[in-house]
Amino acid sequence: MPDRPEQPGQVSELVDHLFRQQAGKMVSVLSRILGFQNIGTAEEIVQETLLSALQVWSFRGVPPNPGGWLMVAARNRAIDHIRRERSRLKVAEDLRLKLRSEWTLSTTVDREFEQSRISDHLLRMIFTCCDPRLRPEDQVALTLKFPGAFSVPEIAAALLCEEETVRKRLYRARQKLREDRGALQMPPDPELGARLDSALQVVYLIFNEGYKSAEGESLIRAELCEEAMRLASLLAEHPSCAQPKTFALLALMCFQAARLSTRTYENGSIRQLEEQDRAGWDADLISRGFHFMDLSASGTELTRYHVEAAIASCHCGASSFEETDWRTIVTLYGRLLSIYDTPVVRLNRAIAIGFAEGAQAAVRELDRIQRDGGLARYYLLHASLGEFTMRAGDFASATAHFEKAAKMCKSPAEKEFLLGRIARCSA
Amino acid sequence: MNRYMLILWGGGARTAKMSPQEIQEHMKHWNTWMESLSKKGIWDGGEPLGAEARLVKGAGKPVTDGPYTEAKEAVSGYVILKADSMEKACDISKDCPLFEIDGIVEVRPIRTM
Numbered sequence: 001m002p003d004r005p006e007q008p009g010q011v012s013e014l015v016d017h018l019f020r021q022q023a024g025k026m027v028s029v030l031s032r033i034l035g036f037q038n039i040g041t042a043e044e045i046v047q048e049t050l051l052s053a054l055q056v057w058s059f060r061g062v063p064p065n066p067g068g069w070l071m072v073a074a075r076n077r078a079i080d081h082i083r084r085e086r087s088r089l090k091v092a093e094d095l096r097l098k099l100r101s102e103w104t105l106s107t108t109v110d111r112e113f114e115q116s117r118i119s120d121h122l123l124r125m126i127f128t129c130c131d132p133r134l135r136p137e138d139q140v141a142l143t144l145k146f147p148g149a150f151s152v153p154e155i156a157a158a159l160l161c162e163e164e165t166v167r168k169r170l171y172r173a174r175q176k177l178r179e180d181r182g183a184l185q186m187p188p189d190p191e192l193g194a195r196l197d198s199a200l201q202v203v204y205l206i207f208n209e210g211y212k213s214a215e216g217e218s219l220i221r222a223e224l225c226e227e228a229m230r231l232a233s234l235l236a237e238h239p240s241c242a243q244p245k246t247f248a249l250l251a252l253m254c255f256q257a258a259r260l261s262t263r264t265y266e267n268g269s270i271r272q273l274e275e276q277d278r279a280g281w282d283a284d285l286i287s288r289g290f291h292f293m294d295l296s297a298s299g300t301e302l303t304r305y306h307v308e309a310a311i312a313s314c315h316c317g318a319s320s321f322e323e324t325d326w327r328t329i330v331t332l333y334g335r336l337l338s339i340y341d342t343p344v345v346r347l348n349r350a351i352a353i354g355f356a357e358g359a360q361a362a363v364r365e366l367d368r369i370q371r372d373g374g375l376a377r378y379y380l381l382h383a384s385l386g387e388f389t390m391r392a393g394d395f396a397s398a399t400a401h402f403e404k405a406a407k408m409c410k411s412p413a414e415k416e417f418l419l420g421r422i423a424r425c426s427a
Numbered sequence: 428m429n430r431y432m433l434i435l436w437g438g439g440a441r442t443a444k445m446s447p448q449e450i451q452e453h454m455k456h457w458n459t460w461m462e463s464l465s466k467k468g469i470w471d472g473g474e475p476l477g478a479e480a481r482l483v484k485g486a487g488k489p490v491t492d493g494p495y496t497e498a499k500e501a502v503s504g505y506v507i508l509k510a511d512s513m514e515k516a517c518d519i520s521k522d523c524p525l526f527e528i529d530g531i532v533e534v535r536p537i538r539t540m
Contacts, residue, residue, distance in 0.1 A: 014451060014454075014455075017448065017451070018451060019447035019448060019450055019451035020446075020447040020448045020451070022447070023447040046447075047443065050447055050450045051439075051442055051443070051450065053450075053454070054442065054450050054453065054454050054457070055475040055503055055504065056475050057454060057457075057458070058454060058457035058458065058461060058475065058504075059461065059473055059474060059475045059504060060475075061458065062458070149446070149447045149448075150446065150448075151445075151446030151447075151448075151449075153446070154446050154448065
């Protein structure tokens with residue numbers, strides 16, 4: 001512990017989200033030691049550690065290595081806890097004997113807290129939470145809760161659902177994981193591939209949750225994008241997960257995030273791609289995107305992340321909307337359909353066709369999608385039909401489509417945009 | 428100038444439920460407040476206190492836990508301030524971040540000769 005300064009407030013500025021990031025690490029190390037079944041205890045130890053930092057640092061200022069301080073404090077609390085509860089505590093099976101003896105207790109705990117092992121523990125935690133046997137929404141909640149260190153209210157705010165729903169998902173997932181004893185193990189090699197796929201999917205779900213309505217309505221949702229990118233970086237840094245598809249997902253998220261701040265007007269309403277100020281796109285993120293795209297271009301596996309990153313790179317690489325290479329984008333959407341065929345991908349392809357070949361071609365494609373019926377309740381289908389019938393000069397149908405879309409869409413910002421379109425059709 | 432002790436009561440029930448992010452944001456307010464005291468030159472010491480508490484009632488008598496029934500409501504620390512008057516000391520206390528977490532500040536003058 002450093003000496004007390006004569007005056008308080010010799011504050012070194014804390015990195016944003018340091019507590020959240022350290023909490024994710026601490027809970028991963030502690031539940032490695034105590035076993036996943038004791039993750040509740042691990043969380044309590046983390047909370048006590050953060051609160052002791054709050055109290056001490058408030059008076060004495062932030063220490064020079066705050067992350068290290070927290071780790072040491074958590075380690076000490078863990079040892080105290082194991083000593084106190086030794087007879088009752090059921091710790092991780094392979095460490096049981098070592099933690100029981102006073103001779104080996106502290107060296108065993110120290111070993112798990114070694115810097116080089118912390119990222120392994122964190123990765124194990126991510127893989128445990130992204131267990132493909134769990135429902136995707138449960139995997140998302142669990143990943144935000146443990147490696148992410150979001151609280152239940154924060155998860156609920158970020159996912160726009162009730163706290164009770166989040167609690168249920170976490171409870172269900174933990175019950176399921178408790179059933180098997182292999183939890184918090186690194187998946188064995190043959191399973192690692194499947195598990196990595198699942199982890200990448202969870203990361204992308206988290207990113208999309210943040211991306212789809214980062215309309216400035218709440219900061220916490222924008223933080224989801226940041227958290228997803230952080231998790232993906234953790235995966236990319238680990239030798240077993242530094243695969244082309246991991247880099248492809250990182251590239252995709254960089255390209256998308258680069259455009260995040262220009263997607264809305266100051267009042268929160270939607271700004272279409274055509275109207276976005278490209279000078280406001282984050283050049284640093286775009287160049288990181290291209291860097292990761294280079295890293296993703298090896299091996300034989302072509303994932304949806306590869307193709308989606310390539311599409312996003314076409315947008316980021318175009319200096320204006322007019323110069324966008326829509327023909328390439330249409331081709332890429334075609335390739336995406338061959339590995340990931342969903343109505344939404346079809347819709348996006350139809351929109352790209354509209355910009356490449358004209359409004360009539362888009363309307364033909366969109367009509368076909370509408371006949372298939374998969375997106376009947378999806379407001380963006382009707383909004384797109386409105387947009388391209390309007391561009392084709394059929395204002396009466398356009399108005400009808402926009403009205404249908406406005407009725408279905410939930411976001412006030414998007415509704416306002418649609419009402420603006422209706423007004424334009426009758427002008 | 429007179430000296431006053433600000434005794435910081437409670438707040439633990441709220442912080443126990445805070446997320447890591449909220450704890451970090453809350454701490455920023457403490458750092459800002461403490462820094463402002465020191466910039467104004469009125470800080471004269473202070474320490475955080477652990478939650479553990481024992482009551483010693485004399486030799487031969489048992490040492491007991493206490494006096495708090497709930498550790499979360501314990502005194503979490505104290506600050507010594509230089510101020511012209513009790514009123515000034517109370518005014519300065521009003522900006523203490525402890526109120527964000529439902530705590531209370533007890534202001535006591537330190538007696539001089």
